[in-house]
Structures are given as C-alpha cells and as structure tokens.
Amino acid sequence: MKKYDVIVIGAGPAGLVTGITVKKYYSEKSVLILTQEKGGLVPCGIPYIFNKLNSVDADRMGPKSFVDLGGEVIVDTATDVNMDHKVVYGKSGDTYGYEKLVFATGSQPAKAFFIKGHDLENVFYIRKSYQYIQDLYIQLQDKQNIVIVGGGFIGAEVAEQLAVDEKKNVTLIESESQCFSKAFSKELSKIATEQLRHTHVNVLTSSLVKEIRGAKNKVEKVLLQSGEEIPADAVILSVGYKSNTELAVKAGLPLNVMGAIKVDSYERTSVKDVCAVGDCSQTIGFLTGRSDHIMLASTATAEARVLGFNLFGIKIKKNFKGTIAVFSTQINGFTMASAGINENTGKDANVDFLTAEYTDIDRHPGTIPGASPLTVRLNFSPCDGAILGAEVWGSSSAAEIINTLSLAIQKYTTVFELISFQIGTHPLLTGAPTKPVIIKAAEIAIGMLRNVGK
Amino acid sequence: MKKYDVIVIGAGPAGLVTGITVKKYYSEKSVLILTQEKGGLVPCGIPYIFNKLNSVDADRMGPKSFVDLGGEVIVDTATDVNMDHKVVYGKSGDTYGYEKLVFATGSQPAKAFFIKGHDLENVFYIRKSYQYIQDLYIQLQDKQNIVIVGGGFIGAEVAEQLAVDEKKNVTLIESESQCFSKAFSKELSKIATEQLRHTHVNVLTSSLVKEIRGAKNKVEKVLLQSGEEIPADAVILSVGYKSNTELAVKAGLPLNVMGAIKVDSYERTSVKDVCAVGDCSQTIGFLTGRSDHIMLASTATAEARVLGFNLFGIKIKKNFKGTIAVFSTQINGFTMASAGINENTGKDANVDFLTAEYTDIDRHPGTIPGASPLTVRLNFSPCDGAILGAEVWGSSSAAEIINTLSLAIQKYTTVFELISFQIGTHPLLTGAPTKPVIIKAAEIAIGMLRNVGK
Numbered sequence: 001m002k003k004y005d006v007i008v009i010g011a012g013p014a015g016l017v018t019g020i021t022v023k024k025y026y027s028e029k030s031v032l033i034l035t036q037e038k039g040g041l042v043p044c045g046i047p048y049i050f051n052k053l054n055s056v057d058a059d060r061m062g063p064k065s066f067v068d069l070g071g072e073v074i075v076d077t078a079t080d081v082n083m084d085h086k087v088v089y090g091k092s093g094d095t096y097g098y099e100k101l102v103f104a105t106g107s108q109p110a111k112a113f114f115i116k117g118h119d120l121e122n123v124f125y126i127r128k129s130y131q132y133i134q135d136l137y138i139q140l141q142d143k144q145n146i147v148i149v150g151g152g153f154i155g156a157e158v159a160e161q162l163a164v165d166e167k168k169n170v171t172l173i174e175s176e177s178q179c180f181s182k183a184f185s186k187e188l189s190k191i192a193t194e195q196l197r198h199t200h201v202n203v204l205t206s207s208l209v210k211e212i213r214g215a216k217n218k219v220e221k222v223l224l225q226s227g228e229e230i231p232a233d234a235v236i237l238s239v240g241y242k243s244n245t246e247l248a249v250k251a252g253l254p255l256n257v258m259g260a261i262k263v264d265s266y267e268r269t270s271v272k273d274v275c276a277v278g279d280c281s282q283t284i285g286f287l288t289g290r291s292d293h294i295m296l297a298s299t300a301t302a303e304a305r306v307l308g309f310n311l312f313g314i315k316i317k318k319n320f321k322g323t324i325a326v327f328s329t330q331i332n333g334f335t336m337a338s339a340g341i342n343e344n345t346g347k348d349a350n351v352d353f354l355t356a357e358y359t360d361i362d363r364h365p366g367t368i369p370g371a372s373p374l375t376v377r378l379n380f381s382p383c384d385g386a387i388l389g390a391e392v393w394g395s396s397s398a399a400e401i402i403n404t405l406s407l408a409i410q411k412y413t414t415v416f417e418l419i420s421f422q423i424g425t426h427p428l429l430t431g432a433p434t435k436p437v438i439i440k441a442a443e444i445a446i447g448m449l450r451n452v453g454k
Numbered sequence: 455m456k457k458y459d460v461i462v463i464g465a466g467p468a469g470l471v472t473g474i475t476v477k478k479y480y481s482e483k484s485v486l487i488l489t490q491e492k493g494g495l496v497p498c499g500i501p502y503i504f505n506k507l508n509s510v511d512a513d514r515m516g517p518k519s520f521v522d523l524g525g526e527v528i529v530d531t532a533t534d535v536n537m538d539h540k541v542v543y544g545k546s547g548d549t550y551g552y553e554k555l556v557f558a559t560g561s562q563p564a565k566a567f568f569i570k571g572h573d574l575e576n577v578f579y580i581r582k583s584y585q586y587i588q589d590l591y592i593q594l595q596d597k598q599n600i601v602i603v604g605g606g607f608i609g610a611e612v613a614e615q616l617a618v619d620e621k622k623n624v625t626l627i628e629s630e631s632q633c634f635s636k637a638f639s640k641e642l643s644k645i646a647t648e649q650l651r652h653t654h655v656n657v658l659t660s661s662l663v664k665e666i667r668g669a670k671n672k673v674e675k676v677l678l679q680s681g682e683e684i685p686a687d688a689v690i691l692s693v694g695y696k697s698n699t700e701l702a703v704k705a706g707l708p709l710n711v712m713g714a715i716k717v718d719s720y721e722r723t724s725v726k727d728v729c730a731v732g733d734c735s736q737t738i739g740f741l742t743g744r745s746d747h748i749m750l751a752s753t754a755t756a757e758a759r760v761l762g763f764n765l766f767g768i769k770i771k772k773n774f775k776g777t778i779a780v781f782s783t784q785i786n787g788f789t790m791a792s793a794g795i796n797e798n799t800g801k802d803a804n805v806d807f808l809t810a811e812y813t814d815i816d817r818h819p820g821t822i823p824g825a826s827p828l829t830v831r832l833n834f835s836p837c838d839g840a841i842l843g844a845e846v847w848g849s850s851s852a853a854e855i856i857n858t859l860s861l862a863i864q865k866y867t868t869v870f871e872l873i874s875f876q877i878g879t880h881p882l883l884t885g886a887p888t889k890p891v892i893i894k895a896a897e898i899a900i901g902m903l904r905n906v907g908k
Contacts, residue, residue, distance in 0.1 A: 024901070316873055400854030404861055427502050429782055434467050434515075
C-alpha cells in the first residue's frame with residue numbers, strides 16, 4: 001500500500017485547489033487526488049454547454065496544474081475509509097494510506113422522489129459528471145419540448161441556453177412566485193424572472209408539479225397542480241443540490257443539521273488529520289455564525305485555499321468568520337449579482353437592516369455608445385452603518401462591482417467610510433466620478449441613518 | 455449684495471459635487487456656484503469628443519442636479535475675494551457675500567513657454583472649456599497632419615481618437631522612453647505604448663521637441679532635437695496641467711510646493727470658513743503624507759464629498775489619509791489601470807515594496823467566446839504584506855477590479871487576507887473560481903514573503 005502525505009477525495013474545484021495549494025507551497029509533500037472520472041467539468045459552465053459553448057469538451061476541467069506541480073491523480077472510487085489506520089479503500093481493490101485526508105466529495109442534484117414519474121426515461125438532472133452531461137447533451141439535441149423544474153441558477157441558466165434554439169419549446173416551472181428567490185431579494189428576483197421571460201423560455205412561476213406522465217416508460221407530459229398539462233419530450237429536474245457525504249458518514253464523521261460534514265474554521269473535522277472542504281462540508285453565515293448551506297465554487301475554492309495553506313498547522317489566519325456567498329449570473333444579456341445578507345436570509349436570521357439603492361449609467365457621459373444602466377443596492381446596519389449585503393444589476397460591470405462590495409463586507413466597511421472611497425473612473429469603462437453608484441447608494445444610506453443636515 | 459451660506463467658485467466635478475452634497479444634506483443652506491461658462495464638459499470625456507462621441511454637446515456636464523436641489527448658479531468670473539469681509543467680486547461688477555467659501559477653480563493645461571513657436575496659430579491645448587473645445591473640434595476637422603506633444607493620458611487618448619480618422623496623420627511625441635510613464639510602472643507603460651502603436655498613431659518616444667515652426671504665423675512643422683521634422687497643420691500641447699490658483703493667491707491663501715492651495719484633511723485652508731477642493735487644492739500621498747499633485751476627477755469628487763458632508767463641522771470621518779490615485783484608460787480596446795504606489799512613485803518616496811503578478815483569462819472556461827487575458831500586479835510591503843499599489847490590465851474588467859484593489863489599499867488589506875477573499879464568479883462574467891487573478895497574485899506574494907512550506 002502506497003502512503004501519501006495528503007489524500008484528497010474529489011477533483012472538483014475544492015479538491016483541485018486544495019491539491020494545487022498544498023503542492024505549490026509544501027512541494028515536498030506527496031499529494032494524491034482520488035477521482036471517479038479522469039476529467040471533470042467546470043461546474044458553473046455546464047449550462048453554457050447547451051448553447052454558448054455548444055460542446056461538452058469546451059467545458060472540461062482537468063488536474064493538469066496539479067499534476068504539473070508533482071501531484072498524483074488516480075481514477076478510483078473511494079468506497080470506505082478507516083480513520084484509525086489512515087487508509088482509503090478504492091473500488092479497484094487498491095488501498096491508499098494517508099497522513100492527512102481531505103474530503104472534497106462535492107454535491108449532487110437532489111432527487112425529486114416526491115414527484116411521481118421522476119424515474120421515467122428522459123427525466124434528467126444536471127449532474128457534475130462529464131459522462132452524464134455528454135449523454136444529456138446528445139439526448140437533448142432532438143428533443144423539442146423540454147420542461148425544466150426549478151428556477152434557481154442552474155435551472156434558469158440551462159433553460160435560457162436551451163431556448164436559444166428556436167425549434168425547442170422550453171418551459172421552466174418554479175414553485176415560488178419568482179425565480180432566483182433564494183439568492184436574490186424580492187425585487188431582484190422579479191427583475192431576473194422578467195429577463196428570463198424576455199428570452200424564449202416559457203416561465204411558469206407559483207407553479208407546482210403534480211406528476212410527470214409518460215407512455216412506454218418514456219416521459220410525455222408534465223402535469224401541474226393547476227391542472228395544466230405541458231407536453232414534454234424531456235424533463236430536467238433542478239430542485240437543489242445535496243452534499244455527497246455517504247463516504248464520510250460511513251467513515252464515521254458527524255454531519256450538521258444541513259447534512260454537511262461538520263468542520264471548524266480551517267476545514268478540520270472532529271477527527272484528527274481529517275478535513276472536509278467545498279460543497280460536502282458545512283458553511284456558516286458570516287454574520288450569524290449559524291449553519292447555512294452555500295454551495296458555490298467560489299466559496300469552495302476560498303475554503304480550499306485556507307485549508308491548503310494551513311493543512312500542516314495554522315499559518316495564515318482566515319479573515320472571514322463565515323460565508324458571504326457571492327452570486328452572479330447573466331440572463332438575456334442582463335447581469336445580476338448579490339453578496340451577503342438580503343431580505344430572505346436577513347429576515348430568516350432576524351437581522352435588522354436598511355436598504356439604499358442608486359441607479360446610473362455604467363459609462364460617462366451617458367452618450368458613450370453602449371452605455372447601459374447599473375443599479376447598486378446596499379443592505380446596511382441601522383446602527384453603525386456597516387454594509388451587510390449588496391446587490392448589483394444591469395450592466396456586466398455588476399459582476400466585478402459585487403466583488404468590491406464583498407471585500408467591503410469582509411473588511412467591516414461602513415457606509416460612512418464609502419464617502420471617501422477612492423475609485424478610478426474612465427468614460428469608456430465606468431460610470432461618472434460625480435456619481436459612482438456604490439458611493440451614491442452609501443450617501444442615501446447616510447441620509448437614512450443620521451440627520452447629518454442638522 | 456446677496457449673501458449665501460456657501461459660495462463655490464467653479465462648476466467642474468469638484469465644485470458640482472460639493473454643491474450637490476451640501477444642498478442634499480443641508481437643504482436649508484443657500485448655495486451659489488459661480489462659473490465662467492454656463493455649461494461645462496465632462497473632463498475625462500474630452501478625448502472622446504474627437505471620435506467616439508463625435509460631438510462636443512454629447513460631452514456636456516451641467517449643474518442640473520445641483521439646481522434641482524435648490525442650488526443657484528450664476529455665470530460670472532470671480533475676480534477677487536475679500537476674506538475678512540467675506541465677499542466675492544465678480545467680473546460683472548456684482549458682489550456675493552458668503553458664510554463659507556469653497557475654491558473649486560480646477561486646473562488648466564501648463565503652457566509650453568519653453569517650446570519656441572508655442573504661440574503660433576493652430577497650436578492648441580486641451581482646455582476644459584466648452585467654447586474652446588468646440589472651436590478646436592471644428593478647427594481639427596480639416597487638418598490632416600496633427601502633432602500632439604506629451605504622451606500622458608490626455609495626449610495619448612486624444613491622439614488615439616483623432617487617428618481613427620485614417621485621412622489624418624497623427625504623431626505623438628513623448629520625451630520619456632514610454633507614454634503614461636507617470637501613472638504606470640515601466641512594464642505597463644511599455645504595454646500601453648505598444649497598444650498605442652497598434653493604432654494609427656505615429657508614436658515617437660524619447661523624443662524632445664526643439665521648435666514649432668510656421669509660416670505667416672501658422673504652424674507648419676515640428677522640429678525634434680534629433681533633427682527630424684514632422685509636418686504639422688495643427689499641434690496640440692499636452693505637457694501637464696497646473697492648478698488654477700491665481701484668485702486664491704490674490705485673496706491671500708498660501709500654496710504648497712506643488713503650487714496647489716494648502717488644505718487640511720477636510721479641505722479647509724488656513725483661513726477660517728475658506729476651503730479648497732479638487733485640482734486647485736493640494737493632495738498628499740496616502741502612504742507618505744508628502745505633497746504630491748494628483749489631478750483626477752475621481753479624487754476631486756471624493757474630496758468634494760468629504761467636504762460637503764463636513765462643511766458645517768466634522769460629522770463623517772475621512773477614512774483615507776491621502777490620495778491613492780486610481781487611473782484607468784483604454785487604448786486600442788485594451789484596458790489598463792493602476793492604484794497607489796508603483797515603481798515611480800515608490801522609488802521617489804523610498805518605499806520598500808515587492809511585486810507579484812498573475813495572468814489568466816477573464817471568463818471561464820477560457821473557451822467562452824470573447825474571453826481575453828487579464829493581469830493583476832500587486833505591489834506589497836515586504837514586511838507585513840500590506841497592499842500598497844496595484845495594476846490591472848487586459849480585459850475591460852480591469853477597470854472595476856482596480857477599484858476592488860483600491861478598497862483593499864484603503865482598508866489596509868494584506869496579501870495574507872486575500873487568500874480567504876470571497877468573490878463571486880460566473881462563466882460569462884469573470885475568471886475561474888479556481889484561479890481568480892487577485893488571489894493568485896496574492897498567493898505568489900505570500901510565496902515571496904514567507905516560506906510557508908516549511
């Protein structure tokens with residue numbers, strides 16, 4: 001049995017970044033990544049396989065950078081772990097010894113057992129598997145009527161991409177009154193849903209699936225609770241993801257209430273020398289310290305960097321208490337992004353906050369060809385003015401502006417400080433220096449907080 | 455004589471934002487802006503008048519937002535100020551009384567007295583005046599050979615825009631070995647100069663003008679020290695800007711060594727109730743506290759916000775010690791930006807710093823149509839890893855990423871902290887979560903600072 005300093009189970013973003021960070025900064029350590037598939041997919045790129053990339057191979061993500069650093073990759077499925085003897089058992093019959101073990105087993109689509117007919121032929125999920133998606137990509141080519149259940153990011157993005165092919169009738173069914181309602185505020189969810197409606201997707205909100213019906217075991221239609229019937233040659237169920245924890249549970253690791261592997265701030269489980277990172281491990285809210293369940297590649301890789309640098313002792317202090325959760329997407333060419341607390345997460349956790357919003361053009365003067373509107377919304381403490389959350393939408397600049405605001409949240413920045421925030425502006429690239437959207441929103445916030453005029 | 459609570463002299467970005475902030479948050483105060491021209495221009499938009507906007511009026515900037523808030527604007531040139539009696543004298547013969555006075559008199563192109571022939575006909579400057587630029591715009595229409603002297607932002611941007619018209623021969627003469635060498639590092643200046651060379655501009659670096667020659671008082675050619683002669687129907691001199699301080703000096707306000715009005719952190723001069731803001735007032739380096747001379751609309755407006763909120767007593771602490779100076783531009787469709795210390799400003803002030811750099815694609819996977827390279831360079835303290843400066847170039851995302859880094863500088867962020875920086879990523883909008891350019895550059899920095907592998 002070969003023994004490694006580190007074994008990482010899983011080659012998704014969390015596993016890869018853990019492996020790369022360790023090999024880069026602790027090059028003498030031997031690191032093995034065990035993976036079920038030789039090459040994976042860029043997870044958030046999957047929706048774009050169906051149109052923008054128009055190829056499964058264009059979305060591949062492999063362990064090359066890790067291997068180039070001297071890391072080893074073995075394609076084998078870990079079937080069990082003995083944490084006393086520090087051994088991982090592979091499906092191949094091989095065993096692998098470790099000094100440090102990292103679970104990076106990721107997540108998978110939640111099965112929609114509650115929907116009758118979920119097991120019919122041509123009912124699919126968006127699995128993060130090259131083989132599965134390659135098969136799905138081929139299967140969907142000749143399907144005309146496609147029904148997608150679930151209007152979160154994956155469901156909505158897949159729907160938007162499939163609907164570019166005007167020969168297809170794509171219907172999206174969402175149980176809430178708006179799509180994206182978990183990540184976005186009510187207002188932004190509404191905007192996002194409207195944008196989706198401007199594409200060729202038939203969006204049905206506040207709609208519950210009663211049953212998927214078929215003939216000869218093949219799907220034929222989707223029945224809604226309302227009685228409506230939608231013809232379907234294929235159904236894609238996108239009703240959430242759940243952590244892959246089967247192996248961890250079998251090994252004896254405890255899970256939290258959300259079904260994710262319990263870890264401390266440095267991704268260490270309760271068992272010495274065993275860590276868990278990414279979608280399979282717990283996240284906690286940056287403000288409340290309570291369990292939430294954020295599954296984002298960007299969150300996973302931030303955790304993986306913290307883990308990689310600190311796997312052999314804490315060297316670099318983690319500078320966030322929990323997960324801010326920064327989401328961004330583009331639907332119908334319209335960009336939307338959020339970070340931190342919004343009215344859903346905030347109300348749920350009883351967080352007291354106020355909201356200030358400002359809209360302007362993303363270039364200056366507004367006569368610059370191609371200039372388009374951009375809105376910043378700040379959610380801030382009514383007490384000290386600290387920024388607790390933000391949303392940005394409109395122009396594609398929103399995707400980087402949300403990161404500035406994420407840093408502001410992470411560094412405990414108040415709306416008062418933003419008055420003197422020094423930014424760079426340029427006619428072809430940004431809004432005007434006289435009214436930068438972040439700062440103008442902060443000014444409105446200050447107006448709400450203190451009567452500075454007196 | 456009408457008396458105002460506040461008189462602002464100047465309606466550029468600094469004057470306008472001061473007026474707007476005061477009227478918005480202290481609405482009962484009467485505020486007058488005195489301006490020489492009824493409507494001004496967006497200063498940084500001026501180069502784009504010559505092609506992208508192809509109109510002077512498209513670049514107008516007026517006091518509408520200020521007037522809408524109840525502010526008063528009078529077109530009159532302030533010719534003198536009596537600070538004892540708190541009176542401003544106008545060229546019109548009118549006088550204006552004030553409780554608080556704000557100089558926002560801006561800057562103007564430095565005259566190139568040292569160049570023989572600078573006073574010939576068809577030798578121009580880039581003045582921030584609607585009338586002047588309208589005249590220049592018309593004058594340049596039928597000029598074929600145009601020579602621009604000075605390869606800073608304004609000179610280079612004007613050259614790039616004029617050269618889009620292929621009937622024109624546009625030559626840019628820069629005395630340094632690269633253009634943009636004041637704002638950018640050697641490496642980025644080189645890249646910027648190369649981009650400019652990819653346009654139709656004939657860029658002559660390390661070149662000094664000996665003389666501008668003409669016949670019948672009209673310019674005909676530019677002679678270089680090298681002996682080269684360049685035919686010229688028009689010459690634009692863009693060799694820097696200087697603060698407009700004539701009025702302030704006449705009134706008795708002291709200037710600093712750079713020729714700017716001396717002010718404290720809240721833009722207050724040494725005379726009670728008299729302030730100065732924007733290009734006419736001093737800036738000091740955020741790191742050194744020494745005088746520098748940054749003239750940027752974005753800097754001016756940040757100062758104006760601080761002034762506006764604090765004009766009637768300090769209410770909101772300014773959260774920067776000095777000017778970070780965030781520059782951005784786009785030449786030949788290639789974006790370049792910088793913030794804080796670079797090798798020029800750093801060496802000059804004897805700042806010890808190290809540099810780490812990372813390049814990746816601005817979308818993910820890199821196969822996304824339109825993806826292009828993006829580089830982040832961090833200048834950081836060799837001691838504590840604090841980020842002291844940054845440059846970002848390539849994709850247009852650079853213009854917002856530099857603002858994230860400006861906030862990082864402003865909030866005393868170290869490269870160690872950036873390991874756990876939580877960002878949002880999306881295939882159509884940003885680079886990959888596995889290798890965000892800011893964070894990868896920080897990782898390289900950490901590798902240089904501490905042997906974390908031991």
